[in-house]
Amino acid sequence: MDVTRIVFLALAAVAVVSAYRVVTAPKIMHAALWLGFTFFLVAGVFLTLGAEFLAAAQVLVYVGAVTTIILFGIMLSQAAEVRSRDPLPSELLEGMAFWRRGVLPVVATVAFVAIMVMVYLRASWPAPTGGVADTVRLIGSALFTTYVIPFELAAVLLLIALVGAIVLAIRDDDKEEQGS
Amino acid sequence: MTTIPVTYPLVLGAALFGLGLYGALTQRNAIRILMCVELMLNAVNINLVAFAATLRDAAAAGQIFALFIMTVAAAEVALALAIILILARREKHIDIERVHLLRW
Structure with missing residues (x-):
């Protein structure tokens, strides 16, 4: 039982509990905060598995962006609409x-x-081999050589999602003003 | 370096995926269903990273797949929340049991 394994098991146990709270927390706001906590713990799991870059990306994208977007979405809408009672x-x-x-x-x-x-x-399964030493360098070079086309497509996808979200929000505002 | 047997993260991924699946099937609040879907995507990422770490992945394919899943998940959550907020404004609720806009 080495340190990495103990850390992994602790992170996994807390992650399962907080993921359970995402499903069962009575208030949607609490569920969103538990979700952010779960993402943070999964970033820790990535670290114990030797994926430093993904751990950083997980904190930036999931904890930083996704959780924040969900929290903003809950808070910016009328409370009664979004916090509809769970059965x-x-x-x-x-x-x-x-x-x-x-x-x-x-x-x-x-x-x-x-x-x-x-x-x-x-x-x-094959015995754990201990991964590759410098995964950040490896990912960086692979992303811009072997996977350069998917990388560019991902950029286009994000742009489309950005434009789509803005268009959805704007059109709805216009119609609501005309209707009222 | 990791010395974790590959089954540990795989079982963790299965547990998180199961919780997300259960939530997505039982909940009626659209935002909570979205959160459960994000949980399932994250569980898949754990699996991919576990395989990448165990199989001494010289091409880093597992981690790069996880990275692309993260990208798609971020785009998905932005669009889904925009749609849910429009739904909340029009219908005054986001209970998917009572939404019939796309059904016929």
């Missing part, structure tokens, strides 16, 4: 919803996780 257990398990929202998700999730874990435990 209570009794109304969750009512009529048809009993199968669709009560039984089926549990069966699907448990079956999926059980199958995946069984495959993981039964497969014969």
